[in-house]
Amino acid sequence: MGDESTVAQPELTDADKRGNLIRLAFGGSEDRLEEFLGVIRQEIPPGTGVVLRGSAITGKRWKDGAPFDADGTGTSDLDLTLVGDAVIGLFTVTGFFVPGCHSRPLSEEDPDIAPELIPLRETLMAMTGRPVNIQASRQFVMQFRGDVLGQAYLTLIDPAKTEGP
Numbered sequence: 001m002g003d004e005s006t007v008a009q010p011e012l013t014d015a016d017k018r019g020n021l022i023r024l025a026f027g028g029s030e031d032r033l034e035e036f037l038g039v040i041r042q043e044i045p046p047g048t049g050v051v052l053r054g055s056a057i058t059g060k061r062w063k064d065g066a067p068f069d070a071d072g073t074g075t076s077d078l079d080l081t082l083v084g085d086a087v088i089g090l091f092t093v094t095g096f097f098v099p100g101c102h103s104r105p106l107s108e109e110d111p112d113i114a115p116e117l118i119p120l121r122e123t124l125m126a127m128t129g130r131p132v133n134i135q136a137s138r139q140f141v142m143q144f145r146g147d148v149l150g151q152a153y154l155t156l157i158d159p160a161k162t163e164g165p
Helices: 014-025 030-043 115-128 139-148
Strands: 049-053 078-083 096-098 132-137 153-157
Touching (some): 014 153, 049 139, 132 139
């Protein structure tokens, strides 16, 4: 038998990713996901997209292949990325991997890099019972990470659907 790590894995469709997210992070409830997204829509600037990356959509950690919540219920985090120009301005100058393009995650390790997003993060954590990390990127960074690096993500909110009045 061959080494399982060399066997090609089928790519997840957006429907697969969304199904994983609902099952793993929202207890199988589409309504809970929609409530989560409703809170985000109220707090993000117009023209902002929202994507989710990580084990909540793939079902396993990239680092070691362990299943979502392998360490117990609520132990796996949600990796939320806000995509667009306006959200970049919500992060402090020290809150970036690539200044003005790709932020570090607002998380327990970096709790003060996006002060305006702290209430949103706290609300989302209370809703889900797990850590929620919030990052900001420009669209080209998400395209590079997904298309070139092959990092899976799921678009939850299309930026065209968050335009102002």
